[in-house]
Amino acid sequence: MNTTVLGHPRIGGRRELKRATEAYWAGRIDADELHRVTAGLRQETWRSLTEAGIGLVPSNTFSLYDHMLDMSVLLDAVPDRFRRLEGLDAYFAMARGAEGVAPMEMTKWFDTNYHYIVPELGPDTRFRIDDPSNAKPIAEYREALELGVRTRPVLVGPLSYLLLSKPAADAPEGFAPLDLLGPLLETYAELLERLSGAGVQWVQLDEPALAADRTDEELAALRTAYERLGDLPTRPRLLVATYFGEIGDALPVLAASRAEAIGLDFVAGPGNRNALGAIGGLGPDKTLVAGVVDGRNVWRTDLNAAMATCASLLGLSGELVVSTSCSLLHVPLDLAAETDLDPRLTARLAFARQKVDEVVLIGKALREGRDAIADRIPPASPEGFVDARVRARLDSLGPGAPRRDYAERRDAQLDLPLLPTTTIGSFPQTDEVRRARADHRAGRIDDTAYEAAMRAEVDRVIALQEDIGLDVLVHGEPERNDMVQYFAERLYGYAHTTHGWVQSYGSRYVRPPILFGDVARPEPMTVEWTTYAQSRTTKPVKGMLTGPVTMLAWSFVRDDQPLADTARQVALALRDEIHDLEQAGIRVIQVDEPALRELLPLRRADHAAYLDWAVAAFRLATCGVAESTQIHTHMCYSEFGDIIDAIGALDADVTSVEAARSRMELLTDLDKAGYRQSIGPGVYDIHSPRVPSVEEMERALRHALDAVDADRLWVNPDCGLKTRGYAEVEPALRNMVTAARRVRAEP
Numbered sequence: 001m002n003t004t005v006l007g008h009p010r011i012g013g014r015r016e017l018k019r020a021t022e023a024y025w026a027g028r029i030d031a032d033e034l035h036r037v038t039a040g041l042r043q044e045t046w047r048s049l050t051e052a053g054i055g056l057v058p059s060n061t062f063s064l065y066d067h068m069l070d071m072s073v074l075l076d077a078v079p080d081r082f083r084r085l086e087g088l089d090a091y092f093a094m095a096r097g098a099e100g101v102a103p104m105e106m107t108k109w110f111d112t113n114y115h116y117i118v119p120e121l122g123p124d125t126r127f128r129i130d131d132p133s134n135a136k137p138i139a140e141y142r143e144a145l146e147l148g149v150r151t152r153p154v155l156v157g158p159l160s161y162l163l164l165s166k167p168a169a170d171a172p173e174g175f176a177p178l179d180l181l182g183p184l185l186e187t188y189a190e191l192l193e194r195l196s197g198a199g200v201q202w203v204q205l206d207e208p209a210l211a212a213d214r215t216d217e218e219l220a221a222l223r224t225a226y227e228r229l230g231d232l233p234t235r236p237r238l239l240v241a242t243y244f245g246e247i248g249d250a251l252p253v254l255a256a257s258r259a260e261a262i263g264l265d266f267v268a269g270p271g272n273r274n275a276l277g278a279i280g281g282l283g284p285d286k287t288l289v290a291g292v293v294d295g296r297n298v299w300r301t302d303l304n305a306a307m308a309t310c311a312s313l314l315g316l317s318g319e320l321v322v323s324t325s326c327s328l329l330h331v332p333l334d335l336a337a338e339t340d341l342d343p344r345l346t347a348r349l350a351f352a353r354q355k356v357d358e359v360v361l362i363g364k365a366l367r368e369g370r371d372a373i374a375d376r377i378p379p380a381s382p383e384g385f386v387d388a389r390v391r392a393r394l395d396s397l398g399p400g401a402p403r404r405d406y407a408e409r410r411d412a413q414l415d416l417p418l419l420p421t422t423t424i425g426s427f428p429q430t431d432e433v434r435r436a437r438a439d440h441r442a443g444r445i446d447d448t449a450y451e452a453a454m455r456a457e458v459d460r461v462i463a464l465q466e467d468i469g470l471d472v473l474v475h476g477e478p479e480r481n482d483m484v485q486y487f488a489e490r491l492y493g494y495a496h497t498t499h500g501w502v503q504s505y506g507s508r509y510v511r512p513p514i515l516f517g518d519v520a521r522p523e524p525m526t527v528e529w530t531t532y533a534q535s536r537t538t539k540p541v542k543g544m545l546t547g548p549v550t551m552l553a554w555s556f557v558r559d560d561q562p563l564a565d566t567a568r569q570v571a572l573a574l575r576d577e578i579h580d581l582e583q584a585g586i587r588v589i590q591v592d593e594p595a596l597r598e599l600l601p602l603r604r605a606d607h608a609a610y611l612d613w614a615v616a617a618f619r620l621a622t623c624g625v626a627e628s629t630q631i632h633t634h635m636c637y638s639e640f641g642d643i644i645d646a647i648g649a650l651d652a653d654v655t656s657v658e659a660a661r662s663r664m665e666l667l668t669d670l671d672k673a674g675y676r677q678s679i680g681p682g683v684y685d686i687h688s689p690r691v692p693s694v695e696e697m698e699r700a701l702r703h704a705l706d707a708v709d710a711d712r713l714w715v716n717p718d719c720g721l722k723t724r725g726y727a728e729v730e731p732a733l734r735n736m737v738t739a740a741r742r743v744r745a746e747p
């Protein structure tokens with residue numbers, strides 16, 4: 001009964017990786033120094049896993065930026081535009097761009113908050129292993145071996161690599177990355193032979209793509225891939241690791257393959273257990289790597305339940321290895337670093353180091369019997385963190401009453417010019433604003449001084465918007481560090497860590513709040529700032545809140561009740577906030593849901609149930625308002641695909657989206673989906689510092705008018721302005737207002 005983990009955090013307990021890579025980018029340290037720091041991080045990982053008692057230690061889980069990018073470099077799938085650069089310069093340029101060279105695209109790693117660099121492949125891509133003896137997985141294997149640790153290098157599997165790639169911009173119509181399966185397998189075959197030559201006994205090939213719906217063609221590619229690799233005469237043994245859910249039809253394919261071990265996630269994919277039983281198990285020649293410790297959330301494992309799961313798997317394979325459900329990359333490193341948390345909460349938490357210990361304990365119990373670890377099983381935590389008032393109110397509210405028909409209520413709402421102009425909420429967070437916040441946090445300035453600084457900023461932002469001539473103003477969100485954290489810090493039921501960083505992408509880490517208990521709002525969260533802003537102008541000021549789905553998506557969320565129930569609690573707090581804003585005279589309120597699509601389950605069959613509760617939570621938050629109050633929502637994307645029906649169902653009066661880059665096809669799609677409310681397709685792309693011209697935005701608006709009536713069209717940038725500077729924002733907004741006026745004058 002051996003033990004393993006599928007991957008490990010790589011950023012270091014004190015964010016050493018961030019500091020080192022950023023210092024390297026800034027030219028403060030050289031490549032040797034960078035290597036010295038990162039070698040220390042790798043050694044620390046191998047040492048701690050070994051000391052904790054993990055039997056099978058992985059390697060090549062480290063990355064300077066991203067493991068998909070590492071794969072592209074390893075396979076020499078480097079787009080031509082980076083070929084003039086070398087080594088680390090080329091590597092980092094692929095991720096971040098360089099003088100005159102655009103970076104590769106970055107996108108979300110399945111339904112996590114990790115982002116990977118998307119490989120760009122075309123018919124001309126020639127996979128090959130450049131400099132095989134120094135290939136990263138071989139080098140790291142040797143590095144660990146020198147420390148006396150024989151590791152299992154981890155690679156992204158060939159099928160997932162291709163399915164996560166995109167066709168290069170110049171690839172001919174009809175080309176699909178999967179077309180490259182044949183040549184890719186030859187390169188993987190060479191790599192496996194090289195690894196074997198270096199003494200590697202096991203390799204882990206990650207195939208998370210199997211947790212999503214797969215076509216017959218893709219399943220056939222899976223079969224082909226592992227037939228080809230399985231048949232190699234000299235190769236390490238193969239662990240094909242799947243995670244993030246049930247693998248459905250891929251299970252019999254893997255079971256029939258020659259891979260020596262299959263990894264299944266029994267946390268995100270409990271149904272894998274029955275599926276395995278239904279096919280009669282993996283047979284006596286295969287090892288089952290059972291993911292029973294949640295690699296994606298921060299809760300302590302119920303050891304009894306995990307042992308029971310493992311026990312139920314006995315007999316379904318030759319051997320059983322206890323493991324995490326996925327890489328531990330998605331959780332913070334060490335709970336021991338958190339000294340400020342409520343001890344009742346700490347007693348429920350486990351970060352990466354603690355999860356490693358859990359894996360070891362489960363392995364021990366399975367070998368030696370439950371008694372061997374009896375003193376390590378914590379007593380069941382008492383029922384805690386329950387707020388009976390919140391529960392009673394939610395029961396009495398039920399689903400929340402529907403609002404009146406949009407066409408009827410809009411007459412009661414603000415009288416605004418045709419094509420009203422507005423922004424998405426935040427204005428540039430200047431150095432002074434950030435400094436004031438940092439000074440306040442550090443106690444260098446008191447509440448009064450901090451609030452005065454923020455009010456002065458609101459004054460500036462309001463005056464600027466009036467001068468520019470915008471119709472619906474915002475206060476600019478200077479007081480918000482982050483759109484989720486700001487609210488989480490003001491709600492009961494959320495906790496905050498000091499060192500709980502997880503990698504979002506490259507050197508960008510986030511410290512998600514922990515939603516551990518019933519959520520309640522002790523007092524108003526935004527009313528003072530919004531009403532202050534409103535007191536400075538006669539134009540309407542739009543209140544600005546973060547929606548329930550986004551409040552969950554960017555946090556670690558309790559797993560002892562359905563997400564739907566937790567979302568309702570957040571929605572209730574927002575409902576109260578909206579009520580208070582309304583009472584204070586605010587007539588336009590925006591509830592941002594940039595993460596609505598992000599939480600969409602990987603499998604289509606689960607979409608409807610998710611969208612049901614997500615939409616219901618939004619409506620519960622917003623449906624309590626008077627007809628005369630206008631509800632806006634904002635989403636940071638323009639490809640709605642699977643959620644297009646949900647947009648209308650949210651029943652906001654105005655939806656603003658990120659259509660600036662996608663030529664407004666969205667409007668036609670929304671129309672087809674029956675969306676009848678107003679829409680603000682972003683007319684300029686805030687992700688670039690370029691100032692768009694009046695003509696350009698005028699064209700965008702006229703284009704939009706082909707698809708939507710003038711009385712339903714709003715004019716706004718495509719996202720918040722917080723990462724931009726005033727030097728661009730001010731002229732861009734002036735041009736936007738001019739463009740709107742021109743179209744108004746001559747529709």
Ligand code: GLN
Nearest residue numbers: 424425426592594720721
């Ligand atoms: N209101 C937020 C802002 O403007 C919205 C952020 C977002 O779209 N992610 O910053």
Ligand code: ZN
Nearest residue numbers: 635636719720
């Ligand atoms: Zn946005």
